[in-house]
Amino acid sequence: MIASVVATLAEVGDAFQAIVDEFADVPGVEIGDVGNDARRVPITIDSPAPNALEEVTRRLLECRGVAFVDVVFVHFEDEPESQAAANPGEMDKS
Amino acid sequence: MNGDLQPAAEAIQRRQFIKASAMAAATAVAGGTNFTLPVLADEPAAGVQWEKAPCRFCGTGCHVQVGVQEGKVVAVAGDRNAEVNKGLLCVKGYHVGAALYGKDRLTKPLLRDGDRYREISWEEAIKTIADRIEAAPERFAFYGSGQWTIPEGYAAQKFMKGGLSNNHIDPNARLCMASAVTGFLATYGVDEPAGCYDDLDECDVLIMWGNNPAEMHPVLFSRVIDRRSRREKITLIDISTRRTRTTEACQHYLEMKGHGDLAIANGIAHLLIKNGTYDRRFVESFCNFKASDDENPNLHGKAISFDDYRKSLEPYTPEYVEELSGVPADQIRMLGDLFGNPKLKITSLWCMGMNQHTRGTAINSMVHGVHLLSGHFGTPGNAPTSLTGQPSACGTVREVGTLAHALPGGRVVANAEHRQQAEDFWNVPTGRINAVPGHHTVKMWESFCTPTDQGGDIGTIWVQVTNPGQTLPNLNKLFNPKGDNKAGLEDKFLIVSDVYPTATTRLADLILPSAMWVEKNGVVGNSERRTQQWFKMVDPPGAARDDCWQTIAVAHELFNRGMAGMKDRDGQFLFDVKDENDKSVPVWDWEHYYDVNVDEHLFEEYRQFSRLKHKDLAPYSEYVKARGLRWPVVEIDGQWQETHFRFSEGFDPYVEPGKEIQFYHSSTHDDRAQIWFHPWIAPAEVPDDDYPFMLCTGRVLEHWHSGSMTRRIPELSRAMPGGYLEIHAADAAAHDLRNGDKVTIESRRGSLVIPVWIDGRGQPPRGTVFIPFFDETLLVNDLTLDALDPFSKQPDYKKSAVRIRKV
Numbered sequence: 001m002i003a004s005v006v007a008t009l010a011e012v013g014d015a016f017q018a019i020v021d022e023f024a025d026v027p028g029v030e031i032g033d034v035g036n037d038a039r040r041v042p043i044t045i046d047s048p049a050p051n052a053l054e055e056v057t058r059r060l061l062e063c064r065g066v067a068f069v070d071v072v073f074v075h076f077e078d079e080p081e082s083q084a085a086a087n088p089g090e091m092d093k094s
Numbered sequence: 095m096n097g098d099l100q101p102a103a104e105a106i107q108r109r110q111f112i113k114a115s116a117m118a119a120a121t122a123v124a125g126g127t128n129f130t131l132p133v134l135a136d137e138p139a140a141g142v143q144w145e146k147a148p149c150r151f152c153g154t155g156c157h158v159q160v161g162v163q164e165g166k167v168v169a170v171a172g173d174r175n176a177e178v179n180k181g182l183l184c185v186k187g188y189h190v191g192a193a194l195y196g197k198d199r200l201t202k203p204l205l206r207d208g209d210r211y212r213e214i215s216w217e218e219a220i221k222t223i224a225d226r227i228e229a230a231p232e233r234f235a236f237y238g239s240g241q242w243t244i245p246e247g248y249a250a251q252k253f254m255k256g257g258l259s260n261n262h263i264d265p266n267a268r269l270c271m272a273s274a275v276t277g278f279l280a281t282y283g284v285d286e287p288a289g290c291y292d293d294l295d296e297c298d299v300l301i302m303w304g305n306n307p308a309e310m311h312p313v314l315f316s317r318v319i320d321r322r323s324r325r326e327k328i329t330l331i332d333i334s335t336r337r338t339r340t341t342e343a344c345q346h347y348l349e350m351k352g353h354g355d356l357a358i359a360n361g362i363a364h365l366l367i368k369n370g371t372y373d374r375r376f377v378e379s380f381c382n383f384k385a386s387d388d389e390n391p392n393l394h395g396k397a398i399s400f401d402d403y404r405k406s407l408e409p410y411t412p413e414y415v416e417e418l419s420g421v422p423a424d425q426i427r428m429l430g431d432l433f434g435n436p437k438l439k440i441t442s443l444w445c446m447g448m449n450q451h452t453r454g455t456a457i458n459s460m461v462h463g464v465h466l467l468s469g470h471f472g473t474p475g476n477a478p479t480s481l482t483g484q485p486s487a488c489g490t491v492r493e494v495g496t497l498a499h500a501l502p503g504g505r506v507v508a509n510a511e512h513r514q515q516a517e518d519f520w521n522v523p524t525g526r527i528n529a530v531p532g533h534h535t536v537k538m539w540e541s542f543c544t545p546t547d548q549g550g551d552i553g554t555i556w557v558q559v560t561n562p563g564q565t566l567p568n569l570n571k572l573f574n575p576k577g578d579n580k581a582g583l584e585d586k587f588l589i590v591s592d593v594y595p596t597a598t599t600r601l602a603d604l605i606l607p608s609a610m611w612v613e614k615n616g617v618v619g620n621s622e623r624r625t626q627q628w629f630k631m632v633d634p635p636g637a638a639r640d641d642c643w644q645t646i647a648v649a650h651e652l653f654n655r656g657m658a659g660m661k662d663r664d665g666q667f668l669f670d671v672k673d674e675n676d677k678s679v680p681v682w683d684w685e686h687y688y689d690v691n692v693d694e695h696l697f698e699e700y701r702q703f704s705r706l707k708h709k710d711l712a713p714y715s716e717y718v719k720a721r722g723l724r725w726p727v728v729e730i731d732g733q734w735q736e737t738h739f740r741f742s743e744g745f746d747p748y749v750e751p752g753k754e755i756q757f758y759h760s761s762t763h764d765d766r767a768q769i770w771f772h773p774w775i776a777p778a779e780v781p782d783d784d785y786p787f788m789l790c791t792g793r794v795l796e797h798w799h800s801g802s803m804t805r806r807i808p809e810l811s812r813a814m815p816g817g818y819l820e821i822h823a824a825d826a827a828a829h830d831l832r833n834g835d836k837v838t839i840e841s842r843r844g845s846l847v848i849p850v851w852i853d854g855r856g857q858p859p860r861g862t863v864f865i866p867f868f869d870e871t872l873l874v875n876d877l878t879l880d881a882l883d884p885f886s887k888q889p890d891y892k893k894s895a896v897r898i899r900k901v
């Protein structure tokens with residue numbers, strides 16, 4: 001799974017660098033160039049784990065100052081074939 | 095050794111390349127610089143071909159770039175060139191490609207044989223449908239969808255109304271946005287929003303009336319949040335019956351009881367008049383007043399004076415509104431002050447909360463009314479705008495008119511002139527179109543589930559692209575009245591075209607495997623009047639075929655059998671498609687279906703209708719070039735130009751110079767809109783001693799509607815695996831419930847055993863519970879009420895009285 005997302009920050013003021021450092025601690029992510037516009041942060045996710053994207057997205061959303069995480073790009077060719085979550089008619093009813 | 099290393103090195107190089115591309119795309123979106131994905135295709139290491147398509151899921155209508163390699167969708171990216179989403183996608187959108195590849199795709203026609211299915215050929219399937227129709231054409235019904243593409247819906251519409259003289263065609267959109275349609279018609283005399291998504295970029299105040307765009311239209315909501323992060327001042331107000339993810343981002347949360355919105359709208363209008371802050375000039379220039387005509391109930395009601403209107407509103411003081419709605423009087427005053435401030439630009443958004451409502455037409459009209467009364471209309475950022483849940487609820491249902499009473503282009507079957515226009519466009523004999531509206535959705539299914547000898551006049555239903563076995567209300571009455579015992583209904587026959595097994599295919603007599611999304615050509619219309627086109631990119635699996643082909647193939651089988659309705663005035667087949675040499679192409683034969691672009695042929699024929707009510711569409715070829723265009727699209731100086739804001743001079747080409755605002759389809763024929771008074775009325779069912787909780791149903795971010803596609807996507811299924819009952823912590827404590835405990839929830843119509851999630855994804859207030867409807871193993875619609883709005887015939891899924899008991 002290779003993907004990229006953009007994290008949109010709420011007003012964070014001086015805490016910007018600390019927040020970006022917090023992002024960098026999330027496994028499998030790489031932070032892009034934030035340029036002069038320090039409110040939208042491009043991030044790539046490269047992980048063999050099939051649920052890396054939602055896991056990383058969830059962790060980014062939990063970081064302070066993050067208002068939204070949008071996905072920009074997903075390459076799922078290397079993943080195992082998407083599977084039915086079994087026939088829903090036969091799903092565990094719990 | 096070299097031979098082993100080289101592929102590995104290539105794989106690394108390729109991976110690095112993909113990663114670099116991913117970063118480039120994200121950097122471009124974040125920084126607002128230019129970046130186009132097709133650059134990937136130029137890179138030999140990638141080998142991926144990129145083409146545009148709208149997302150398959152919600153009515154936002156984001157555009158994606160679809161990466162195809164060796165006949166398979168391998169990547170998806172937000173389309174940077176798309177105005178709607180500017181390169182972004184939500185959690186569902188980025189998995190849209192995976193929706194094609196669930197391992198239980200339907201790949202063969204299946205005919206019920208006792209309690210089993212046997213595989214049959216397409217030829218046998220088409221003949222089986224033709225047999226059912228030929229035997230009793232008047233007992234046949236077509237149940238379609240806001241996911242039908244425009245050509246698919248148009249073909250079904252023409253087949254039924256122009257071929258079979260049968261108006262029993264209705265879509266699932268009856269269940270989600272019919273009240274928005276009647277609200278627009280009652281107010282402006284013509285359907286669909288005046289504004290567009292640009293209003294979200296311009297408004298100072300955004301009011302969400304009972305909707306949760308953070309989960310249901312996430313990219314639109316992200317667009318708003320992005321403004322705030324740029325330090326633009328925007329006030330977000332959430333009026334809702336429960337806290338949701340949208341609430342978290344809003345400055346104001348107004349928690350109301352069900353039907354509280356009727357009181358709130360009246361409370362705002364009351365204050366505008368009492369405080370003298372309504373826009374007198376706007377009202378006197380552009381508006382009339384209306385109230386319902388109780389002696390002769392009809393969509394256009396009766397005229398009243400401003401004074402009558404004012405008097406009707408007198409009781410709706412903030413304190414009385416608080417009593418009715420549960421929203422504190424101070425918050426009602428805040429809304430009154432905001433609407434009374436002409437310097438602010440105010441946009442209202444709504445979706446199912448106002449539409450799935452037994453007074454849906456009324457509340458839709460009333461929200462338009464507060465915008466008109468306060469003059470918050472007709473300039474960028476000042477707009478009342480309804481959103482749709484499906485990708486083509488607007489394009490296919492509202493514009494093509496795949497409703498039991500409608501014809502394409504805003505025409506209706508009951509009007510002789512309208513019928514004649516359609517008969518002329520279709521070149522069918524005068525009198526071919528039946529003047530009597532067909533059965534709306536609830537009536538259609540009720541009739542299908544009623545034994546023939548007891549008046550059930552629908553014998554066969556063909557369902558395409560929807561899942562009524564999960565989404566109809568009161569399923570024990572409208573879909574499966576006898577459980578697995580069909581006694582008395584043995585003569586009924588259910589045909590279902592779909593891509594996966596669903597709660598509907600479970601009871602089908604004939605199942606047809608369909609192509610989906612980029613496995614076929616398509617054109618759809620999103621919530622902001624934007625018509626979007628794409629081309630087929632990959633083949634469907636097995637014997638799956640386009641829904642449109644299925645309809646045409648059945649029509650041709652009936653034509654071959656000599657059914658008069660399948661011929662036009664010249665004796666030609668109703669769906670005669672010619673190639674560039676003017677030679678008929680046998681498109682009913684699958685081998686030849688893609689010899690020509692059938693979508694283009696149907697779209698160009700349909701386009702004639704679009705001009706009848708100033709919803710002009712451009713030629714098909716213009717949509718091939720664009721990321722959608724908002725109608726009316728008119729040709730000016732050789733350029734096809736879209737319309738951002740309707741009825742407003744300088745934006746709408748149909749507004750006459752000097753008119754400023756012109757409601758040119760006014761139901762009173764005086765270029766004015768109607769401001770409605772409707773009284774507050776209690777919901778159709780309210781909690782009592784026996785059923786003390788109010789149940790609301792709805793959706794979640796991860797799953798799209800009934801989950802038949804998104805539950806096949808492992809990532810989404812893991813993120814939100816199953817249905818649950820959301821309950822307030824105090825109510826849970828009172829019933830000795832902890833997270834994960836199971837409860838039996840019962841209504842007067844059915845019951846369900848379901849796990850509890852205390853304060854779950856949203857937080858319902860005390861006395862209310864919420865269940866999402868995406869999980870087909872936990873059919874919440876066994877519980878819901880089938881009470882309807884009297885005009886839109888849309889049911890209320892948001893207010894059913896229930897009781898709960900720990901298992």
Ligand code: SF4
Nearest residue numbers: 149151152156184187
């Ligand atoms: S917001 Fe809707 S249209 Fe956009 S990516 Fe998400 S599901 Fe698709």
